Amino acid sequence: MLLILAAIFNEDLTALDIIAKIEKTAERKISLGGIYATLERLERAGLIEGEYREAEAEPGKKRPRRFYKILASGSRALNEIDLVKALGREARQ
Numbered sequence: 001m002l003l004i005l006a007a008i009f010n011e012d013l014t015a016l017d018i019i020a021k022i023e024k025t026a027e028r029k030i031s032l033g034g035i036y037a038t039l040e041r042l043e044r045a046g047l048i049e050g051e052y053r054e055a056e057a058e059p060g061k062k063r064p065r066r067f068y069k070i071l072a073s074g075s076r077a078l079n080e081i082d083l084v085k086a087l088g089r090e091a092r093q
Contacts, residue, residue: 004048005077
């Protein structure tokens with residue numbers, strides 16, 4: 001869930017783009033079914049939003065793609081996690 005929020009932090013991406021980004025940066029395999037289920041949970045929780053639109057790289061494509069973007073609440077969740085990590089590191093020192 002956190003990897004998805006981090007993947008779409010600075011740009012709107014499709015599910016396939018999210019998978020590619022996570023697999024490249026985290027060196028983890030992600031299943032398409034797993035990503036869709038997690039995206040749905042994140043959207044229901046109000047952390048992200050998905051919208052259908054034409055893919056910029058594929059103008060004139062008949063089928064629109066669903067792009068996901070992080071919402072303010074999703075950004076806050078990521079920031080809170082960073083804060084918790086920092087406090088944990090500080091407490092260990």
